[in-house]
Amino acid sequence: MLKINNLHASIEDKSILKGINLEVKAGEVHAIMGPNGSGKSTLASVIAGKEEYEVTDGNIIFEGEDIEELAAEERAHKGVFLSFQYPVEIPGVSVTNFMKTAINETRKAKGLEDMPAKDMLKMIREKSELLEIDRKFLSRSLNEGFSGGEKKRNEIFQMAMLEPKLAILDETDSGLDIDALRIVANGVNKLKSKDNAVVVITHYQRLLDYIVPDYVHVLYNGRIVKSGGKELAHELEEKGYDWIKEEVNA
């Protein structure tokens, strides 16, 4: 589904990603871990198409197509979803209206008519129940005055509505208490299927107790320096990142 080859990316001439190789197949869950400043969020933003980053070498192949030249919305239309570490507040636009716009723009891009209002409402009802979201919440302005947990739950709600092929969860666990973490993880697990894939970016192992990865990669200084199974996450939790840094620097 996703194949990243020798990806180099920089922002304002500062090199952040220095040769990433990663392959994610349908049905898989990958975790990307690493110390602060290793390039995790940059990798997520570059895959989603944030323009501030310049890809200086390598490529990103999604479903057999090089997506580097595509705008963020075109990538979204093809099924790439990024759950933001810091979801942006948009006063004046309700969650429901935002989702209607996002879904219908995606349908338009695929040559489909707008989703009938009845179907939209039904879908909103189902998906909000999945994330245990109060209906009143949906008429509030997007992310405005939401708590950290509400923002993250709302991100996964949007993911449920958009049904992406590839979901990248950037630090979705940060700012969540244990109950919210469980609800979010439960939502992600219910959305998982053999046809889609999830990339979980996290600093800590705790989310991975709930969303169990098939592969764990350690990102350090712009490169993936170690890959393994889910046991690698436990090892990192116990020993921290220093031994990885030492291994790399040796």
Added chain:
Amino acid sequence: MDLKEKLVSSFLALENKVDIDSYVHDVRTDAIKIFEDQGFPSKKEEAWKYTSLNSILKEDYSVFPKQENALEFKDIKKYFIHDIDTYKIVFIDGKYASHLSQTTHDGIDVCLMSAALSKPKYQLVIKNYFNKAAEKDSLTSLNTAFSCEGAYIHIPKNKIVEKPIQILHFSTGNESATMLQPRNLVVVGENAHVQIIERHQSLTENPVLTNSVTEIFASKRAIVDFYKIQNDNENATLIDHTFVKQSRESFASVHTFSFGGKLIRNNLNFYQEGERIDSTLKGITIIGNKQHVDHNTLVHHIEPNCESHQDYKGIFDGKSTGVFNGKVLVNKEAQKTNAFQANNNILISDKASINTKPQLEIFADDVKCSHGCTIGQLDESAMFYMQARGIPEKEAKALLMFAFSNNVLSSVKIPELKQRITKIIASKLGVNIGFDL
């Protein structure tokens, strides 16, 4: 002959058409003297520092335009709020168009200024209110001197007017250049409520200069909502002067939606002559190309325990220019005043500009006065967030601009008007928004 000379000499022609032995004509005569003394304002004056009328005054305007052959409603329907029942006072090239209007004298007066100025039964109201709120600056005086026609609205005590009143001024381009000087008087009695929508619309490429004056009086506990739709074509200039005098416990609001025109200058003054008054001044400006919009507001807090709320949003594209000059004056006696002012702007293009200047003159010592102005660009992180959810750049921009102006839109009390304004904004931004904000 320049425009000033032409106007001064035209005043003599006006005197052949009106009753010169009247109270109003004495007012007119004083006013033309003021205009003759002061002439048109120039950029040397502080209040006109950022707005030049020079290029506009060069046109050879017809001061008394010929009457146009009747327009048909179907041709101009789109300029009306037509999906609800309203009173309508419609003018074409400055003349009353009865076939397009729906006036009334049934319990309230929604009719013509020309009638009010000439018929004896209106004389008392005219004497008490005409030119009693208007400032004596040169352009207002120019209008006063030529005031013959416009809307006359008198709502007696305790009357709640259910239907909004629309005032529409069309110009057809019958003349190569037209100058219009409508004069409106709105007197709202104790406990009475009224909603008014005003629009100036040119139907021609020929230049139009409108110098409009509206006086509004809100008596004790009256509620007055006034909406100005300024979405004219790029050959039309509007200089609007609106003066609102409020008595105690009244509520008055003026919303100004400036979406089009060559040059728009809004002078909006509120005078609070009693306690516990609420004054609301809000505006959305969305312009591009070489358009220019200048909002010049004054709120004069004269008595204690009053509030004022000013909220102006501006979005400027192309080489457009904006001005916001908001003055809040708090008298020494006006303790416990709560005056709020905000002016937020987004510059979409590098060549657009805005001059924003809050002016607070506070002589009382126990007041809450706040003001803030911001000038920014569209929020890049919000753009990426929306695009990453599949919303294309143009639509994402439009959503952000709607969100930005939502505070002002949301206080429009007539749903059909709000919907219309939403549509005008969407079409200006070139998008279809699938829902109402």
